Amino acid sequence: MTLEEKIAQLVGYWVDQGGEVVAPLAGEMATSTRYDEATLHGLGHLTRVYGTRPVDPVERAEWLWAEQRRLTSETRLGIPAIVHEECLTGLAAWKAATFPTPLAWGAAFDPALVEEMGLLIGGSMKQLGIHQGLAPVLDVIRDPRWGRVDECIAEDPYVVGTIGTAYVTGLQAAGVHATLKHFVGYSATQAGRNHAPVHAGSREINDVFLPPFEMAVLDGGVRSVMNSYAEIDGAPVGGTPEYLTEILRDRWGFDGVVVSDYFSVAFLQLMHAVAADRGEAAELALTAGIDVELPTGDAFLAPLIERVRAGQTDEALIDRAVLRVLAQKEDLGLLDETFTMAPTEIDLDSPEHRRVARVLAEESLILLTNNGVLPLVGAGDRGPATIAVLGPNADSTEALMGCYSFVNHVLAHHPDVPADLEMPTVLEALAKEFPSAEVVFAAGCEVEGSDSSAIAAAVETARAADVAVVVVGDRAGLFGRGTVGEGNDVESLELPGLQRDLVEAVVATGTPVVMVLMTGRPYAVAWAVEGPLAPAAVLQAFFPGEEGGVAIASVLSGAVAPTGHLPVSLPRSAGAQPFSYLHPILGGPSDVTSVDSTPVLPFGHGLSYTTFERTDLTADAEVAAGGTFTASVRIRNTGERAGTDLVQLYAKDTYASVTRPVAQLLGYHRVTLEPGEEAQVTFRVPTARLAFTGLRHERIVEPGAVELWVGPSCAGKETTAEISLTGAVHRVTLADGRYVETSVLRAPADTPVRETETARA
Known part of the structure; x- marks a missing residue:
């Protein structure tokens, strides 16, 4: 491959860009390069061919198939382009189903339904020749003043991880690569302002912001990650290898592709001022671990080529990224695709789409x-x-x-x-x-x-x-x-x-x-x-x-x-x-401050048209740090209507070597009960759910006493138990469990219980 052919695989082209300002600074960054010129040596990505303006999906598909045939027949290497679209609340295209926003997914606490939704969204995308979706958002909510809260799932990293990974699983089961965003720390910006600095220590990054991404990488097998616009303690994520290479690839073994958030490579010069020009910004991004510049090639095209020709940038950085992009295209089947027949009809809002949209809305x-x-x-x-x-x-x-x-x-x-x-x-x-x-x-x-x-x-x-x-x-x-x-x-x-x-x-x-x-x-x-x-x-x-x-x-x-x-x-x-x-x-609130931070209603709160009684929480008396323990609780519908309870198991370290939360959700499970019916819900909890970053900046599970409770929210200790973690300090590895398994035994009142269901959440 020539240098120009390599670089072409590392950029996107926004065919409809111009007057359609649907991304930050898109109008200012609009490229003047004509499409035929930009694709002379091939192309890495086509940017939002369905999602920039209202186009008829069938007509646009016919255009897209023709363009892919042109790329395969009129460029020397004949490599098709990856087509990416937004899919946060469904495929962002005209006439496509619109599902509840991710904050509603969190409110439903139903990973299985979110996975079903992801499969439907992926199916629509696959039919239209779309290969990559820019979702889900795995940012953990820290400040509701931030405008992008509705794109996030929850303020609890485990809820974000379980539900986000379910979405990844569904989307990728349809043959579309999911893209995790925004890696990492984006939601912790100063005063809840977009693109503002992030002042988060390594412990908060490790224990709050990284776990959802870790779950989606290790358990969801996600194939793409998008960098955060944020700077953390003065270092822009898109310009430092600490996050995109050392954590993502070296620690977790991620072998997919990292794409830039829109214009974030250029932002290294324009907004962060850590690069003197676009070419230097391109080198910083490649070194950090960004493989593809989206939505266009403002930095990766002419400025980067100029640096390589001048001997300022090692071409090996480009080779590394190109190999990753080509591996992704091979994985998607693009290298063998012939693009013979575009779809002539497609229903992007089928009865099944609407059923899942309705049920998820109801549950949320x-x-x-x-x-x-x-x-x-x-x-x-x-x-x-x-x-x-x-x-x-x-x-x-x-x-x-x-x-x-x-x-x-x-x-x-x-x-x-x-x-x-x-x-x-x-x-x-x-x-x-x-x-x-x-x-x-x-x-x-x-x-x-x-x-x-x-x-x-x-x-x-x-x-x-x-x-x-x-x-x-x-x-x-x-x-x-x-x-x-x-x-x-x-x-x-x-x-x-x-x-x-x-x-x-x-x-x-x-x-x-x-x-x-x-x-x-x-x-x-x-x-x-x-x-x-x-x-x-x-x-x-x-x-x-x-x-x-x-x-x-x-x-x-x-x-x-x-x-x-x-x-x-x-x-x-x-x-x-x-x-x-x-x-x-x-x-939290205390006698040493006059400001009351107690929420009006706590995390986990939600009423029903019936009432539930939670009793008899029991747990293993002790478990080795690094092991797995069980905890069981009885749930009874004490009202006159059928209803669904969200069974929430919380924990608190009695003491630890660093300060710990006053409450932490360990596991959750939705249980539907008829009036008078009761169920026994059993949680199998890996002690890694209690892990934290210790004084030596290692993820550990410490021995000691842990209080457990189940209640209507994080603030309600309706029934409690205690467990003792024993033995030596356990250093957490990737082999440790990340999920809580649940099983449910249920029966009408005054009859023996029987097993009916199991789940992971």
Whole structure:
């Protein structure tokens, strides 16, 4: 291969780039190189051929197949290009299914369903000739002020790891390579600001941010990783070998491809100022371990070629990356592909897509509070005669979806193009759910802004109704277009605009009020949980996707019971951030500070339409550090309706050589029980789940006493036990277990239990 042919394999080309500004600084970085010139020596990646503007999938597939045939027949080496697309909430393409946002995956606590979703998304991508998906996001939430919280799964690394790895497994089972992002530490930015510096010590990096990536690499077999834009303690991740080579490849044995986040190679010069020019930035990135520059070749093309020709950069760095890219193309079957027949028809939003989207949306809805007003339909009851549906998100399809949905990411730039998806709003779904009721709508206010002129009409609408459903929250977008999403960081965690004023004014009418929060981050809503004008019930929906309106209506009516739980603490204030339930003693409230950081509602909280009793937690008396122990607990449905409990096993080191969290989730499992039915849930826990980075910066399991408990959240110790870890300090290796195995024995009341299911989570 000539130098030009090698370099061509290490870059992408954004065919539709220009006026479609759907990535940070995309307009400023737009290349002037024509496509035919850029592909003269071949091409590594085609960037977002379906996901940059609204194109008919079948017509675009025909164009893509022709371009791949041209690359194989008109370039000397005849190597096709990898096609990559965003797929965070489904394939980001026109007419493709939009699933709940990843924060909703975390709320559902259902890895198996997320894997099923990943398989469907991968299947759609495979049919369209797409080879690589830029998902999942495995950043652990640290600060809800950060705009990209809705792209993340949870504030607990084990939940992020289990659910993220499930998505990887599903996507790659369809023959599409997943791309982990953003490796690593991206979500820990200063003050929750996008691209801001990260001040994280090695212990926090090792114990919080790395484990989800480690699980997806070692257990998910992921084939691609994307670097973080972040700098950690002054060193940009994309420009230092510590993370992308020493940890990812040397420690974990990753043998796939590392792609740059969009323009992050150039950012080494432009935003980090650790490179004098684009050529030096390219050398830093290659040395660090980045193999492919996306979305274009701003640094890897002419600037890098010039450095190699001048003898400033060793061509061996390029050879190393090229071999990795060619191995990926071989693994994908691209080197033998003939591209004879493009698909002539494809259903990107099939009934199966919609079924999974609906079930995941249902499972993700979190009932935060309820004074008995929900469900709206009781036994033998037809429900309210008049329902006031209020709020700026009540009749909005955009409010159902996150920042990286095609509608909010791309169609926002094409207001005259319809989404061409069936997406019932909450208003439409409630009207269908209650066909005999009079359903009356008033927006009351906008998501943002200070216009209060419509609040009075909403108040009067509520006053005349039997119940009011007020749907408030976010509008996802990018870089100032919206209230949450990439680049939409905030200083306050109050609901945007006048939405709190609207809710409290409606509550003051005396009409029972259900507040539905449709958001991409948790907000500081103590006033709605424990204030004098608190609604009768609060339902949290994290951007539930195309079937989200139907799911919300079904939960409000009682046709579906709520089963979601908070994957992130419900904050008390912006001033208490960053906060994590995984805090040590000094990270929580104490007598030595006047600031209360206690969340309004804790990680793991979620109500149901029934009640559960958790008793008789037992555990092995002792286990060798480095071994595996069992813990069992009895769960009983003590209410009058069927329901699903999220069984949560927590632990706390009594003491250790470094400070440890006051609570740590060890394992979790969803259990559905009929009224009066009980189950015994048994967890098999590798002690590596209790590992931490010790004083010598080794991952270890220390001997000592560990408190265990099961409860309705991290803060509820409903039943407890204790176990003793014995023997010498255990140094954790890659061979140690990373997952908790669960088994369930269930039976009706007063009958022997029988085994029915096992799982890993």
